[in-house]
Structure formats: C-alpha cells, structure tokens
Amino acid sequence: xxxxxxxxxxxxxxxxxxxxxxxxxxxxxxxxxxxxxxxxxxxxxxxxxxxxxxxxxxxxxxxxxxxxxxxxxxxxxxxxxxxxxxxxxxxxxxxxxxxxxxxxxxxxxxxxxxxxxxxxxxxxxxxxxxxxxxxxxxxxxxxxxxxxxxxxxxxxxxxxxxxxxxxxxxxxxxxxxxxxxxxxxxxxxxxxxxxxxxxxxxxxxxxxxxxxxxxxxxxxxxxxxxxxxxxxxxxxxxxxxxxxxxxxxxxxxxxxxx
Numbered sequence: 001x002x003x004x005x006x007x008x009x010x011x012x013x014x015x016x017x018x019x020x021x022x023x024x025x026x027x028x029x030x031x032x033x034x035x036x037x038x039x040x041x042x043x044x045x046x047x048x049x050x051x052x053x054x055x056x057x058x059x060x061x062x063x064x065x066x067x068x069x070x071x072x073x074x075x076x077x078x079x080x081x082x083x084x085x086x087x088x089x090x091x092x093x094x095x096x097x098x099x100x101x102x103x104x105x106x107x108x109x110x111x112x113x114x115x116x117x118x119x120x121x122x123x124x125x126x127x128x129x130x131x132x133x134x135x136x137x138x139x140x141x142x143x144x145x146x147x148x149x150x151x152x153x154x155x156x157x158x159x160x161x162x163x164x165x166x167x168x169x170x171x172x173x174x175x176x177x178x179x180x181x182x183x184x185x186x187x188x189x190x191x192x193x194x195x196x197x198x199x200x201x202x203x204x205x206x207x208x209x210x211x212x213x214x215x216x217x218x219x220x221x222x223x224x225x226x227x228x229x230x231x232x233x234x235x236x237x238x239x240x241x242x243x244x245x246x247x248x249x250x251x252x253x254x255x256x257x258x
Contacts, residue, residue, distance in 0.1 A: 071254050075199075078256060082198050085124065086172060089165050092117055096162055110154035111147060117161050118144050124168070129198050130213050130220040131171065132180050139164065172198040177241045182222045184211070194237050200255060202234045210234040214255040225253060 095117065118140055125136045143160055146152035152160070175196050181188050182203060191203045201213040203222060210231040211224040225231055230253040237250055 071256070075254075075256065078199065082172065085128065085198070086169065088120075088124070089169055092120060092165050093162065096158055107154040110158050114147055114154060114157045114161055115144065118147070121161070121164060121168075128168075129195070129201050130182075130222075131193065131195050131201055132178070133220075134181075136168075171195075175241065175246055177238060184222050184224065192238065194234070194241055200252065202237060202252070204234065204238050208235075212253055212255050227253075 095113065122137065122140050125133060125140065143152070143157065143164070147154070147157045175194075177192055177194050179190060180193055181190050182193070183189075184191075184203075184205075189205060191205045194202045194204070196202075203211050203213075209224055211222055212234070213220055213222050215221075225234070233250070233252050237252060240246075240248070240250070
C-alpha cells in the first residue's frame, strides 16, 4: 500500500466518522429554539412572580410582628393595672389584721372598718372583670345587711370579709369554663364563659355564637364577634379548657383593641 492509498483511506475514515456524528446530532430547528426561548421567558416570569409573593409575605410578616408587639405592650399595661388591684386587696387584708389587733375596747370598733372595707370591695367588683358580678355583689350586700343589723358579730363579719378577699385573689389566678348569665344586646342570656385570670373573659352561646367582654368608657359590656377566624380562636380555647389543657400557645382576640 503506497502513501497515497493510506491518505485516501484515512480521509475516507474521517469522512465516515463525521457523517456518523452528524447523523447522531442533527441540527436544532428554529422551532425548537423558539420553544426553548418561550420556556425560559415563562420560567423567568414565574420566578419574578414568586419573588414578588415572597416580598409580600415578608412585608405581611413584619406588619404582623409589629401588631403583636403593640398588643404585648397593651397587655403589659393592663397587667400592671391588675397588679395594682391585687396590691389593694392585699392592703385590705393588712387593714383587717391591724384592726383585729387593735380591737381592745370591744367588737364595735370593727364595725366601721368592716363597712368601709365592704364599700371598697363593692367598687373593686364593679370595676373588675364582669365574671359573676351580680352574685359577688349580692354576697357583699348580704354581708353588709348582717353587719348593720347585728345579725353577725363584728368579728365574724371581719372573718367573712377576709374570706371574700381571699376568694377574689384566687379568682385572679384561675382559668376555666363556667356558666353565667350575661347581657347581650339588651337580652339576658345564659352562656358558657372562659375566664383567664382577671385579664380576659370570652363567651360561647349554645347557638355557637362567640364574643368577649370589653371595657369602654369605664363600663363593661359583652360583644359578639363576627370575624370567623376570631370565633375559631375562641372555640379552640373553650375546647382546650374543657379538656383541662391549661398550658400552651393560644392566639386570641384582644379586647384592648376594641
């Protein structure tokens, strides 16, 4: 075989190899390129849309956190007011201790002290969370009548007042579900109430209406909630308290915002 033959043979082999490659990878058509371009444009649009949604979610989260911070500040202020009320109740107990120690000239010295304390407690009950308010006021009224008519000795009356104060302090620490009659839209209705210490009071009517107690211009009243999310939050609270679940995270309507 001479060199020319070898050259021709190699040239032919190369031609055959190139032909094979061209057969395996045919040229990309214009339609395919156009489809790829449209796909890239579509994907870019989706990415931009997702980025926009992400930015909106971030802004919504920041707004929500700001609102929660504001609510926490309001709750802190209200909690401080409750602590002041607790201190006043404790001071009432101290007054009784002092009055009892100084009652050397007879029981009658306790009468004006007891009556003054009953006046203070009546004002406290009227200002505090409207939980069984009528029953609590009725107990104070009955005790006052017994003191004024001497049906109850001053010492026993002082002990009864002492017990009433201790019950009020206990109420500030208790969470639970109770039944009571409330005024809702001018109508007296028997409902279930969820009491959270001395801070919040929510109600559930037997027709699945939900609401809460709010204080406006110094007066307590019960209002029904229309927002479905808020109603579901209260429903979850009632369900948890009935199941004796008293710890955990609960998101609830804030009566301080009303």
